[in-house]
Amino acid sequence: MARQQLSRERVLAAATELADREGIAALTIRAVANRLGSAPMAVYHHVAGKDEILDGLVDAVFAEFEVPVPGRPWRPELARRSHSARAALARHPWATPLLESRRRPGPATLAQHDAVLGTLLSDGFDVPAAGHAFALIDAFVYGFALQEATIPFTPDAIEDGAREIVATLPDGGYPHLARFVAERIGPGYAFGDEFDVCLELVLDGIGTLRAAAPGAPR
Amino acid sequence: MARQQLSRERVLAAATELADREGIAALTIRAVANRLGSAPMAVYHHVAGKDEILDGLVDAVFAEFEVPVPGRPWRPELARRSHSARAALARHPWATPLLESRRRPGPATLAQHDAVLGTLLSDGFDVPAAGHAFALIDAFVYGFALQEATIPFTPDAIEDGAREIVATLPDGGYPHLARFVAERIGPGYAFGDEFDVCLELVLDGIGTLRAAAPGAPR
DNA sequence: TACGAAAACGTACGTTGTACGGTACGGGTA
DNA sequence: TACCCGTACCGTACAACGTACGTTTTCGTA
Numbered sequence: 001m002a003r004q005q006l007s008r009e010r011v012l013a014a015a016t017e018l019a020d021r022e023g024i025a026a027l028t029i030r031a032v033a034n035r036l037g038s039a040p041m042a043v044y045h046h047v048a049g050k051d052e053i054l055d056g057l058v059d060a061v062f063a064e065f066e067v068p069v070p071g072r073p074w075r076p077e078l079a080r081r082s083h084s085a086r087a088a089l090a091r092h093p094w095a096t097p098l099l100e101s102r103r104r105p106g107p108a109t110l111a112q113h114d115a116v117l118g119t120l121l122s123d124g125f126d127v128p129a130a131g132h133a134f135a136l137i138d139a140f141v142y143g144f145a146l147q148e149a150t151i152p153f154t155p156d157a158i159e160d161g162a163r164e165i166v167a168t169l170p171d172g173g174y175p176h177l178a179r180f181v182a183e184r185i186g187p188g189y190a191f192g193d194e195f196d197v198c199l200e201l202v203l204d205g206i207g208t209l210r211a212a213a214p215g216a217p218r
Numbered sequence: 219m220a221r222q223q224l225s226r227e228r229v230l231a232a233a234t235e236l237a238d239r240e241g242i243a244a245l246t247i248r249a250v251a252n253r254l255g256s257a258p259m260a261v262y263h264h265v266a267g268k269d270e271i272l273d274g275l276v277d278a279v280f281a282e283f284e285v286p287v288p289g290r291p292w293r294p295e296l297a298r299r300s301h302s303a304r305a306a307l308a309r310h311p312w313a314t315p316l317l318e319s320r321r322r323p324g325p326a327t328l329a330q331h332d333a334v335l336g337t338l339l340s341d342g343f344d345v346p347a348a349g350h351a352f353a354l355i356d357a358f359v360y361g362f363a364l365q366e367a368t369i370p371f372t373p374d375a376i377e378d379g380a381r382e383i384v385a386t387l388p389d390g391g392y393p394h395l396a397r398f399v400a401e402r403i404g405p406g407y408a409f410g411d412e413f414d415v416c417l418e419l420v421l422d423g424i425g426t427l428r429a430a431a432p433g434a435p436r
Numbered sequence: 437t438a439c440g441a442a443a444a445c446g447t448a449c450g451t452t453g454t455a456c457g458g459t460a461c462g463g464g465t466a
Numbered sequence: 467t468a469c470c471c472g473t474a475c476c477g478t479a480c481a482a483c484g485t486a487c488g489t490t491t492t493c494g495t496a
Contacts, residue, residue: 140358198353259475
């Protein structure tokens, strides 16, 4: 039997693949086992239950974020990590809503948080300012990922999709929404492009939090 | 039998109550029917299925947001609506993750979007700038709500909870995180307070997007 | 070869969403 | 009065789910 041994890692990898391909709702113990060529209950020797699989998935996604390096200038580091975070959450759209229900942060999650705080604290932010900055940038990244996951259309089909929704509206209702779709949504429009514009504004705002005292100039 | 007639509204109200009290996982058709003093299959005469209930719940939460009024100054209007949105999402912590999977926006959702866009468009923002501003503020509000829902502690217990997590860490790992918890988290600290600080930064950023041309001064 | 632990499996149970067919009832028409 | 039919409700049934429990298979070591 060429069947490889099961392991926690193989279980999580199979679960990630399944969630990516079929959606989070299709992620069942039976399906995971099936994909591993195994029986449902075999999985339970490597993870305690479905909840632990979900915890592991979230941490695996966090592990895909590029980690900022404390000591380097805060702004490019946070920009790099935020872009990679958004990319990872876009690759795994099921992950963002999962953040809420998972209350036991994994090692990658903690390392990520530690590195972000360290980057801020070592480049001119005092503790309260680092807290503000952390809350702001993560709220933005997660919120954007949530919005992006909600958009029911691929960038190519967004025009049709948006018009379709607007078309089902009562005539004359939602005039500003209708105007926005008519004037803005078109072949060149991709919602994802908003990320860069908004991230710059967020980073500008974080810059104003920076303590005046110890930081290197700009 | 004094039992009142069922209706779509009563079903949604019972579902909201249940989700608030017992969590979204406890929201089953049987539980909803039970709370209504009715049989499971009776609710199917008023909603098409569980998905439609979830859609209705999300729209009901959006209906709790205060709607900004186009024509009034953009900044206080958006501040008011953002505060009320955050409060509503905090009252219903199960709602934010649900935003992702619900792709059929309800009337309250559409009205909300329309009013936000209208407020921006009628106070000096051109269409692309309004799009940027909309993406930014909603990403922030949803993301913050998601973070707030994740915090596993009440404001009172946050100190113990945070220390507990840090205590389980390998010694010396995550030094910045440990420092942050030690210096920042205390009796006076409430994560929710970060919202006001961050929202001001977001609104500042949105202000810089405003077209120079037609807007009133300030 | 023998053996004990680790890994994998089979069976079974309670719960879920919901398809399907039946039942009670309140009027409108003949 | 007798009939009928649409609306609201309910009972039963089924497939799929997570997983508790007990059994079998596999494999490293002696």
